[in-house]
Amino acid sequence: MFETLADQIDLSDGKALLGLDGRVAVVTGAGSVLPGIGNGRAAAILLARAGAKLVLLDHDLAAAEHTREIIESEGGEAISFAVDVADTQDVADVMAKVAAIHPRIDVLVNNVGIAGPGGHADVVDTEKWDHAMAVNVKSVMLVSRHVIPLMRPEGGSIINISSGAGIRSGHPALLYPTTKAAVLHMSRAMAAHHGEDGIRVNCVAPGAVNTPMVQSRGMDEHLRELRVERSLLKTEGYGWDTGMAVLFLASRLSRWVTGIVLPVDAGYSTASMAVATPPRFD
Numbered sequence: 001m002f003e004t005l006a007d008q009i010d011l012s013d014g015k016a017l018l019g020l021d022g023r024v025a026v027v028t029g030a031g032s033v034l035p036g037i038g039n040g041r042a043a044a045i046l047l048a049r050a051g052a053k054l055v056l057l058d059h060d061l062a063a064a065e066h067t068r069e070i071i072e073s074e075g076g077e078a079i080s081f082a083v084d085v086a087d088t089q090d091v092a093d094v095m096a097k098v099a100a101i102h103p104r105i106d107v108l109v110n111n112v113g114i115a116g117p118g119g120h121a122d123v124v125d126t127e128k129w130d131h132a133m134a135v136n137v138k139s140v141m142l143v144s145r146h147v148i149p150l151m152r153p154e155g156g157s158i159i160n161i162s163s164g165a166g167i168r169s170g171h172p173a174l175l176y177p178t179t180k181a182a183v184l185h186m187s188r189a190m191a192a193h194h195g196e197d198g199i200r201v202n203c204v205a206p207g208a209v210n211t212p213m214v215q216s217r218g219m220d221e222h223l224r225e226l227r228v229e230r231s232l233l234k235t236e237g238y239g240w241d242t243g244m245a246v247l248f249l250a251s252r253l254s255r256w257v258t259g260i261v262l263p264v265d266a267g268y269s270t271a272s273m274a275v276a277t278p279p280r281f282d
């Protein structure tokens, strides 16, 4: 009789199936630009509900603290730190504090991302370009370099948040899709580098989810309807949808999954030109 996965893992219990109870998960950008549920906050709350102990990182400490309060009010465990994930020294200092509390880390969600400057190559502000490249791309490397040694030797799961804008062309700006495509391919490269250490690296590419970030950038009802209409499922997506994809990739459910890009977009990235309308805010 061959041994199957069901002989190694209890597949009968939902929480046990996720395998996150008591694990340590770091989420960057774990706050949200406005009160409400952004992608990082949703991921952090869902990981905590699965039993993980959360480390919440954000340059807006009050926003991270708000996420911590939500988690604690539900009986979960979380600590939060202020950090600019684009700053090499700041990340090193904070991760030293994190390592002193949690010498082992199981999950890292590199969620921080900003829209950055608008404009095409001929007009984009070069200083803002450098800053946004650091926030969206360098930060993934910076935080990962401190977490990877803490995931060895048992392994772990790194989830990088890209965007549909990193998959499709046609975004009105140059900076944002460039950085999001970089995050996407970094994830594949990192999956190859760290697979032998049992570290899975995957990427989630949310589509036009309705989060406080897009609301803060002036989304009106018309645009909201357009965003729904262009998807195959004709339904609105939220930070929770991104969070659920993160939960899957963090959990044991995806133990044999690495190097993938998971679009969470109600099918928009696979839709034909006939149903697709120009992308905005994703």
Ligand SMILES: NC(=O)c1ccc[n+]([C@@H]2O[C@H](COP(=O)([O-])OP(=O)(O)OC[C@H]3O[C@@H](n4cnc5c(N)ncnc54)[C@H](O)[C@@H]3O)[C@@H](O)[C@H]2O)c1
Pocket: 028, 029, 030, 031, 032, 033, 034, 037, 038, 039, 040, 041, 057, 058, 059, 060, 063, 083, 084, 085, 086, 111, 112, 113, 114, 135, 161, 162, 163, 164, 205, 206, 207, 208, 209, 210, 211, 212, 213, 214, 239, 281, 282
């Ligand atoms: N909202 C969408 O429709 C959408 C779509 C696709 C991808 N995404 C991606 O999802 C991620 C999160 O988006 P969101 O909509 O939840 O945004 P959000 O702005 O609500 O949350 C991001 C958090 O990151 C923090 N942050 C920003 N710069 C930081 C820095 N330098 N150091 C530390 N923290 C920093 C902010 O304070 C904020 O709390 C981003 O990577 C974004 O590109 C969003």
